[in-house]
Amino acid sequence: MERWKNRVAVVTGASAGIGAACVKYLANNGMIVVGLARRKECIEALRDQVEASARDRLHGLQCDLRDQQQIIDVFKVIVSKYGPIAVLVNNAGVLRNTNLVNDDNQQDIQDVIDTNIVGVVNCTREAFRSMKAHGGVGHVFLINSICGHNVPKAPNFSLNIYPCTKHAVTAMTEVYRHEFHMLGTKVKVTSISPGTVNTEIILPKMKEILADAPFLQPEDVAEALIYCLQTPPHVQLHLDEQAFELLPDISVERQQTNRLILSGLHQNMERWQNRVAVVTGASAGIGAACVKYLANNGMIVVGLARRKERIEALRDQVEATARDRVHAMQCDMRVHQQIIDAFKVIVAEYGPVAVLVNNAGIVRIANLVDDNNLQEVQDVIDTNIVGVVNCTREAFRSMKAHGGVGHVFLINSIFGHFVANIPNISINMYACSKHAMTAMTEVYRQEFYKLGTKIKVTSISPGVVDTEILTPKVREIMNNTPPLKSEDIADALIYCLQTPPHVQIHEMIIKHVGELF
Known part of the structure; x- marks a missing residue:
């Protein structure tokens, strides 16, 4: 301030x-x-x-x-x-x-x-x-x-x-x-x-x-x-x-800083110390930033991605005291059995899951009406929708069995709230999958409540973020649009975790000041 x-x-x-x-x-x-x-x-x-x-x-x-x-x-x-x-x-x-x-x-x-x-x-x-x-x-x-x-x-x-x-x-x-x-x-x-x-x-x-x-x-x-x-x-x-x-x-x-301290905030990260957080798509971008922020704030963090070695490399980017709290596992969000197996290992080796960050997501540049695009469409659906459902089911099972308390994050997008008309480019199934995630947030909120738990769910919807998901063609077209940093999203996530147990941030939309969309 x-x-x-x-x-x-x-x-x-x-x-x-x-x-x-x-x-x-x-x-x-x-x-x-x-x-x-x-x-x-x-x-x-x-x-x-x-x-x-x-x-x-x-x-x-x-x-x-x-x-x-x-x-x-x-x-x-x-x-x-x-x-x-x-x-x-x-x-x-x-x-x-x-x-x-x-x-x-x-x-x-x-x-x-x-x-x-x-x-x-x-x-x-x-x-x-x-x-x-x-x-x-x-x-x-x-x-x-x-x-x-x-x-x-x-x-x-x-x-x-x-x-x-x-x-x-x-x-x-x-x-x-x-x-x-x-x-x-x-x-x-x-x-x-x-x-x-x-x-x-x-x-x-x-x-x-x-x-x-x-x-x-x-x-x-x-x-x-x-x-x-x-x-x-x-x-x-x-x-x-x-x-x-x-x-x-x-x-x-919203904004960015590694360890956010709010004057007057009656809850902080203390209740999450040494508890287990799982982050999908953790090898780069927003996922990698979340891994680092969560570990630096005292959580045991297990990153899931196809490129396990890149998660392990994040240990060199966190505080010395946090390095032993960063763990990596290989997992393809499109393969249901890999998700089931990964969560079984996590619970057995590190403890019950307290926080899940559904970050993994992909975009494919192709029109929905194009011929021969079935695999691209299926990959987006399997990663951005089905993978989220499968990971959340496994995390929820662990949370419910251990006190019925936890926090599930869906890393959404502003394209989960509207479909942008970008000249000379189609983001294919991506916007559709993110709209599904917006609805999913409310479905989970109602389900968690009806099943007698105090598990929170939060959708974080950033504007354009400077990550690997931006292809060269997209970067060229959006050259004049200032991007957010991955750290801005990770910091928002830490803020949500600091809210009191009775407060749930349902939807957080984060844009760069001056963003076109």
Whole structure:
């Protein structure tokens, strides 16, 4: 957080819940924080809840986000009194329990739209103006919701226009990413989409309906925000997060460092010390980076790949104390029996599996409609889909037999969320296989829950990464697209492992700032 020390962060909806938690975490991490809300006195009361050295950095201003002129005036005051804005947290949001088709609900609908959409646009415009005028660097957060990705069916309760506004925020995130890049800035934008959070927005009737559902805490979301701020300048995250529940999760876009330490994070890597992690496709790229990061953070790591000798060579690239924790086994993800045999050996020689990183993946450059491409199509399916299912089944068996706790990672891709139209090139079955992985993440989440375990599952979806999977032709076509590093993905994985046992990062999308896709 060094580069953010004594810089200005603005948090909307700061009087309670997620906003209040963000105010406290940002102030404790050295930022000058201005909280905006209609209840100014509630923000000022937060001074008693931060470290003594942070109290003078916490300020409250009254502002109703439904009033554009109030927003314009308050941002002028902030810049003139405290300095240029470096971070904006668009957290303010409201929910109304009424059907869209009801009579006499126009004010309810207008309040939700004006707060959740128009207020965000107005605040972001003012903050961006300040960021652009002072170096073109900053970070805009949109506190979104799982309702921005799907519309949950709540018995005897209507979320009204709320999911509609959150879907608008989801689209807004990508619109801002394009605009910030086109306008020549390095301003980042991150959408954080929590599941159910224990805040005032949960109306009494909703709490009654959700009585048996586990809730996230506001601090869980604030910690995710601090993590995003710690990412390197070239890394940008979109994040989905959830508690263990039969509802969707939390999602972010993200950064790099070998050993990430988050101030205020109440869990770290201690509970994973000397436990077994299995990494597929471990001979190079993201897999190799994950092997090194996991070993350096105290885990016993078994890398699987066809090129076993390249995994063994990674011992020279980790800390001296970690070398004996790196192990290599030869395994072809396309051969089911090899996977079964490899996991039997792992459990017998090193112990039960605690973490599985499904990283192995291949791409083939050919049209789906081409003649004589059956083997290429089959190789992609067998590696990117069937291999993941087979490895996860074996790892899950071990996790369930030893306490029902663990973490399964699916190294996905942004092509698991859309299909890019790349000139003069077809990525064949690759995008199809990654879309399957996106669905697989949610299937596993539901299965792990229904089978009575506390096993987490996380999909990490990077943009373009500088690895061997990029063929010379692809590199030539994407010459102007800045790639992420494999270490950026490995660092994101370590962050997910550090989250508390009740928090699950369901989907993390990581892009390079300025990426075309």
